[in-house]
Amino acid sequence: MLAAVDHVQLAAPPGSEDLLRVYYTDVLGMTEIPKPPALAVRGGCRFRAGAVQLHLGIEAGFRPAGKAHPGLRVTGIEAFAARLAARGATVTWDDHLPGHRRFYSEDPVGNRLEFLEPLE
Template sequence: MKINFKRLDHIMLCIPKGKEEEARDFYTNVLGLPELKDLGYPLPNGAIWFQMGDIQLHIRAEKDHGLSDRHPAFEVNNLAEVRAMLEGHGIAIKNESKIPDRNRFSFRDPFGNRIELIEMI
């Protein structure tokens, strides 16, 4: 089975709790990125989203739980098939919070890196 990667959808970077306004100021006023505010749905887990060319940059305060939540997210065409293939290899899948315009899940590679896969609906 082949994963049909379409594109890099977003990258998520993490910040310390309580630094959201500082991050918003840096990414908006220093880097000049437009913040995505009116998407028609609330952003999950207090995230702040920015448009960066043809991908998005997601910023979120990180919980201290050992493994980082930082990750790239790749859009694919065949999410259900990919999930079955990964589970067939014994890879644990984590269902992510719901976002109305996409299905998604994440997993960790053998080195602890988080990878998110999404399919637009």
């Protein structure tokens, strides 16, 4: 039986690890976690914030998905959006999900990310 989502993997182009590290650590405030040595030779990187893990795997011929994205629940969404915008990330608000505040952003390689917080 399914118990939880362990991680979400996104793709990235070869050689983008340094850009990804800046975005996921400095902009989003996540911590980089080491890849197992057997997987580290493939490139890419992994990040964690609490129970949330995002893995970025290297893919030759990478093209970001136009619609697919992880939905990441946040607390203090207004402050979080301001943090991203102050660090140069796009913040595109969307009011189409009843009962939530949410916005979309993109990482430096074009992966779409949704950030949402339930209304009280």
